[in-house]
Amino acid sequence: MPRPRALSQQALAVLGALAADAGRWRHGYDLAAEVGLKSGSLYPLLIRLAERGLLESGWDEARGGKPPRHLYRITAAGTEQVAAARSATTRRQAVINAGRTPLGRARLGGAR
Amino acid sequence: MSTRRDGPSVLVAVASRLLAHDEVDWARAMTGELPHVTGRLERWRFALGCVGTALFLPMRRPGVVGLVVGLAVMDAAEVAWALARFAGLRTAFGTWAAVAACAAVLLLYVVAGAALARRLHRGPTEPTRTALLGGLVVALTWVGLGATTSTGATAYGGLPMLVGFPLACLAIGAVGTRRGGSAAGRRGVALAAVVAGLGCFLVWTGETVAGSGRPYDPGLLRDFHTSGAPDLATYAVSDSLGSAMMLLLVVPMLTLVLGLVGASVTGAVVRHRAA
Numbered sequence: 001m002p003r004p005r006a007l008s009q010q011a012l013a014v015l016g017a018l019a020a021d022a023g024r025w026r027h028g029y030d031l032a033a034e035v036g037l038k039s040g041s042l043y044p045l046l047i048r049l050a051e052r053g054l055l056e057s058g059w060d061e062a063r064g065g066k067p068p069r070h071l072y073r074i075t076a077a078g079t080e081q082v083a084a085a086r087s088a089t090t091r092r093q094a095v096i097n098a099g100r101t102p103l104g105r106a107r108l109g110g111a112r
Numbered sequence: 113m114s115t116r117r118d119g120p121s122v123l124v125a126v127a128s129r130l131l132a133h134d135e136v137d138w139a140r141a142m143t144g145e146l147p148h149v150t151g152r153l154e155r156w157r158f159a160l161g162c163v164g165t166a167l168f169l170p171m172r173r174p175g176v177v178g179l180v181v182g183l184a185v186m187d188a189a190e191v192a193w194a195l196a197r198f199a200g201l202r203t204a205f206g207t208w209a210a211v212a213a214c215a216a217v218l219l220l221y222v223v224a225g226a227a228l229a230r231r232l233h234r235g236p237t238e239p240t241r242t243a244l245l246g247g248l249v250v251a252l253t254w255v256g257l258g259a260t261t262s263t264g265a266t267a268y269g270g271l272p273m274l275v276g277f278p279l280a281c282l283a284i285g286a287v288g289t290r291r292g293g294s295a296a297g298r299r300g301v302a303l304a305a306v307v308a309g310l311g312c313f314l315v316w317t318g319e320t321v322a323g324s325g326r327p328y329d330p331g332l333l334r335d336f337h338t339s340g341a342p343d344l345a346t347y348a349v350s351d352s353l354g355s356a357m358m359l360l361l362v363v364p365m366l367t368l369v370l371g372l373v374g375a376s377v378t379g380a381v382v383r384h385r386a387a
């Protein structure tokens with residue numbers, strides 16, 4: 001089975017925005033505005049994230065003669081992905097910070 | 113924030129139509145979001161993004177779109193090569209209008225090819241394969257026909273190509289319909305027509321520019337003196353590029369008509385047998 005591809009920074013930004021309030025349903029355009037995405041990037045991302053089960057979608061009610069809006073919410077798998085990505089970023093940052101001190105450099109050298 | 117029919121709403125409706133049937137939720141999502149996008153410029157940007165999404169992402173078979181885009185880009189590059197190599201073309205009457213028309217046709221074929229690939233990509237692979245292979249065969253028959261006439265071969269020299277072209281078109285429609293049904297068969301024919309036109313233009317234009325429009329037949333030599341062109345090569349290339357432009361329109365049209373005949377006849381036979 002092929003390994004799923006790592007998520008892009010934009011995908012992580014969308015998931016991060018959804019994870020900030022995990023139970024809340026969000027509209028696509030509001031999400032795009034929050035993370036600074038254009039519609040040409042937003043929908044391909046949402047489609048991929050939904051296909052990977054990292055977010056779920058639903059429908060808002062039609063109001064004032066306007067068509068119903070699509071809603072998005074992060075899933076448990078999506079929350080795990082965000083947590084894993086944040087943890088990896090923290091670890092990388094720790095290694096970078098350690099490399100800035102003599103003791104840290106010695107430790108990193110010893111680890112090799 | 114109204115549901116008025118303006119340019120952006122028409123574009124989003126087009127984007128929705130381009131999406132495959134099982135992507136209808138995403139089409140509705142785009143349509144539902146547009147009334148909440150404020151500002152004229154922002155609405156246009158949103159709508160154009162939706163069209164881009166519908167055409168290019170995400171594809172299960174991006175190779176089909178890649179082939180169509182690749183052919184169109186190479187076609188455009190060859191026209192640019194001709195303009196760079198033959199300075200007289202750049203100042204000739206009507207050149208830039210012809211270049212603009214050519215660019216518009218290439219863009220139309222890219223959009224049509226991408227839309228057809230998207231519609232075909234969730235179905236069985238056979239109609240798509242048949243369309244791509246058939247399109248290339250059709251292009252080759254036209255190139256072969258051009259080669260036999262330009263080398264002064266006998267009238268019978270081009271006969272296999274003349275017979276091969278309609279047979280290939282009919283086969284594309286028939287095979288696509290048998291393997292994927294009527295709708296997939298028709299879309300396969302249209303995709304083959306696009307590939308055939310782009311492929312034919314590519315070979316014809318490449319040969320023209322590389323060979324400076326040779327061979328120079330007596331008719332060309334006669335007309336050159338009254339053409340006002342700076343040199344024979346420029347006149348021959350200009351003349352041949354005009355023919356390539358005609359082929360870019362005629363080959364897809366003929367392929368489409370004959371292919372649809374093949375698809376319709378096969379569809380009728382399949383329905384008759386089922387009944």
